[in-house]
Amino acid sequence: MSEFERISDHIYVMHAEHTTDRPLLAAVAGSSRTLLIDGGNSAVHAAAFREYLEKEGVRAPDMMVLTHHHWDHSFGLAEWSLPTIAQRQTANILRNFSELEWNGETLERLIAEGVISERTKADMLAEYEGDLSRIRVEGPNIVFERFIDVELGDLTCEIRYVGGDHSADSCVVYVKEEGTLFLGDALAPSVYGGPMKYTTGKFLALLDTVFAYGANVLVESHGRPVSREAFYNDVRRYEQLARLVLRHGRDREAVERDLYTELELPETEALPNDMTEAITYFMNGLEQ
Structure with a gap:
């Protein structure tokens, strides 16, 4: 409806x-x-x-x-x-x-x-x-x-x-x-x-x-529609991810390891689904 x-x-x-x-x-x-x-x-x-x-x-x-x-x-x-x-x-x-x-x-x-x-x-x-x-x-x-x-x-x-x-x-x-x-x-x-895909340069x-x-x-x-605070809290995670891809390139394991640190997640906890998808998108962007 x-x-x-x-x-x-x-x-x-x-x-x-x-x-x-x-x-x-x-x-x-x-x-x-x-x-x-x-x-x-x-x-x-x-x-x-x-x-x-x-x-x-x-x-x-x-x-x-x-x-x-x-x-x-x-x-x-x-x-x-x-x-x-x-x-x-x-x-x-x-x-x-x-x-x-x-x-x-x-x-x-x-x-x-x-x-x-x-x-x-x-x-x-x-x-x-x-x-x-x-x-x-x-x-x-x-x-x-x-x-x-x-x-x-x-x-x-x-x-x-x-x-x-x-x-x-x-x-x-x-x-x-x-x-x-x-x-x-x-x-x-x-x-x-x-x-x-995402390409890091365009996204950042x-x-x-x-x-x-x-x-x-x-x-x-x-x-x-969301407030500035809510938007920034969400999109900053993607910004952190994009910068990690710039640092590590196709080394997905290194990207995921550092993302856990950036997001302050315990290693026993799975990455959020949207972050897992986004890693794949940024990796696809590196193939161009």
């Missing part, structure tokens, strides 16, 4: 749903404009958020920004009919997607090319109830390279291209006056084109960028 929340005086969200890979959607409502962050993975997803905003009496979105091109963030764009902002790489990829005939054969070809995965295929079929012909892909009409600011009246949204392993076109959105940073999926590992550079904002609330697209 869809879950909605007003997380501040000016920010409304539709929380992520994992059944069909629906990411969090957000609306930032200023005194003169409303900015939508991501369009959803389908017309149905988009319509559910629009209905919620209408019920809450929120000013209808005037424009949209895409955090990256992945289907779950962009395939609902056409349902909104809004001026849409995106990084140039996002625009180019969606332009190519818009020329495709969406059917089972297309999905198989995209899987073979490493553009999507078997998991994506399953999620698409579930979201569109097996009728891929309902997919309508549109590209953005406002394209930027590095930075762009959007003024909403009494609020400023700073949009910044950051890249990363998950998607080379990833962007973040900082609602300056609210101290809220939307990360999209920028800090997630790669999901297409081979084994899931992204963390430096994120920490520099000093945001009070941080929002990842497939998680829940």
Whole structure:
């Protein structure tokens, strides 16, 4: 069931749903404009958020920004009919997607090319109830390279291209006056084109960028909004791991040994599952 929340005086969200890979959607409502962050993975997803905003009496979105091109963030764009902002790489990829005939054969070809995965295929079929012909892909009409600011009246949204392993076109959105940073999926590992991976250089550079904002609330697209303290407590473990991989390279045993020390875990206790997975992702990144 869809879950909605007003997380501040000016920010409304539709929380992520994992059944069909629906990411969090957000609306930032200023005194003169409303900015939508991501369009959803389908017309149905988009319509559910629009209905919620209408019920809450929120000013209808005037424009949209895409955090990256992945289907779950962009395939609902056409349902909104809004001026849409995106990084140039996002625009180019969606332009190519818009020329495709969406059917089972297309999905198989995209899987073979490493553009999507078997998991994506399953999620698409579930979201569109097996009728891929309902997919309508549109590209953005406002394209930027590095930075762009959007003024909403009494609020400023700073949009910044950051890249990363998950998607080379990833962007973040900082609602300056609210101290809220939307990360999209920028800090997630790669999901297409081979084994899931993190590369230490990209990951640590992204963390430096994120920490520099000093945001009070941080929002990842497939998680829940969290406080700065909670976010830092969680992500610092990954930072420690990345630095250990830089030190020890492919010596997984040495990485795990030092990670126990860094996390202050007794040797009799198993490493947390997310850390075990992350070690594998960072090791996969060393193979590049």
